[in-house]
Amino acid sequence: MEKGGVASVGECMLELSGGSGGNWRMGHAGDTFNTLWAMRALTPESVAADYVSAFGDDPFSAEQRKFFADHGIGTAASPVIQGRRPGLYAITLDGAERSFTYWRADSAARCLADDPKALEKTLENQVLVYFSGITLAILEEPARKTLIAALEAARKGGSRIAFDPNYRPRLWTSPEAARAAVDAALAVSDIALPTFPDEAELYDDPNPAAAVRRLAQAGVSEIAIKNGAGATFLSAGGREASIPAIVVADPVDTTGAGDSFNGAYLASRLAGDEPERAVRRGHNVAAAVIQVHGALAPFSVLREAFARA
Template sequence: MADGIAAIGECMIELSGQTGHTWRMGYAGDTFNTLWTIRALSPSHHVDYVTAFGNDPFSQEQIAFFREHDIGVASSPVVPGARPGLYAIRLEGAERSFTYWRSDAAARQLASNPIALAKSLEERTLIYFSGITLAILDTAGRRTLLQAIAAARAHGCHVAFDPNYRPRLWPDTATARAAIDEGLKVADLALPTFADEQDLYGDASPEATLERLERAGVAESVVKNGEREVVISHYENIFAVPATRVEAPIDTTGAGDAFNGAYLSARLLGQSPKDAARRAHRVAAAVVQVRGALAPFEILRLAFEL
């Protein structure tokens, strides 16, 4: 579809701690969290999550969950014998820590069928992916994915990329830098987090991150910085937008992903980068006041329209 939006990556089974030894099961993953927000805020667009699935009951339940919320799966392959990755969240106050079981997840094979992948990305208005998307693939898979994204971009698709550096997913920093640099080459819009960029590239400030991204040829960059203001570069115009303060956050899981989804949704509606960031801050503030990575659509919409 010409108005279609595709996010690419891994949606895992999420276990979030409740009272005592009780756990709540859901679904989440960085690019899926962002697409969830886009689904809530851009109801006129068709959206697909591009990944790979197993043929197990958990994968079937995951696909059913997507369909229940009007999220398609395009031509994502089904890999016999594979299954979704799993992670558990533990909270200390509002801050979270994660434990992962994902080494043999089906999503690691999302680029295993280049023809299906290319078909999944055809005729898109927007494609969104992340450094985690790149990290879960082997070298050949990353090459296949980036070629498919570049081909879609050459046909007029807008591409957004969050570098989202997670050291545990990479063999070393040199490999991570090289892959993320390749990701930036096919991106029109970058949505990094300053702490990640500082860890990976040694950037001294969010403004230094903007300068590096400009040199890399990215036309629009939004550098998130936790509770601090975001700094934005849009065709070399630089400005800052203060964050929305939350006095008593409950769970910070997924806040940055929701910011990305709200920012992209606002830009799809024709909002300026500054207005898009204001809306995105409000949505992120709403997300940290609920448990888990996925806030209900109604909460996201209310925050976006305030």
């Protein structure tokens, strides 16, 4: 990675967690940011890591950008939008399983593709660009097309593009709209990191092998399909493998597990590891993340887990 860095495109929200007794902790999280957080922890400091989004002009947005900077994460040319603010979500837990309540109608991140030239400039010359189906879902149709065009330009310039479809039905007007957007995203992606239940819901795939065939037909050359506590189904370099996940007997909080898997997988591949080792490292990191509260595990926890594979 002699030049360029890694960039993740999407929405980082304010996260409220641990609300027992009415006492909530506030943090910063969102699927693509959680993945970048893991990549930042697991790649050399010399590799730039940028979160590409749009931010508000309020105190919470300023605090968010400071939080990024304090942890070695930049924001490239992401705009600051007057009158906008971060989205907000609260996590409620039933045991270790979580559910979410969102407030995001006027989120600044919905404006991340409003300046096509700035977006394309931000993404060019990156070693890796990562985005998700949630990134697509928060944008209006013209902005989605702008983002896909910028990703295609970055790919033509030599960047690798990684994508997690991360289907969330509530964010879409219809399954048909979601499929059209995801199909367009797959057409510009080198690496796909979906979760099988999402693929089954959106595309009616009967099993991970069927999902792999569909993704390969879409032109994706490297595919790792997560399946919760089940095995990850890997297809890369003409080889397929089913790699068991690590079973954690008493998970604390499953928030961010799949995102952290993605970050560890991508960091491993950027380090030159073969895909099989990248999956094992992803499983190690995901297992560590579900043993702490919140979406963002400390860097030390992520690094220790990553080093074990």
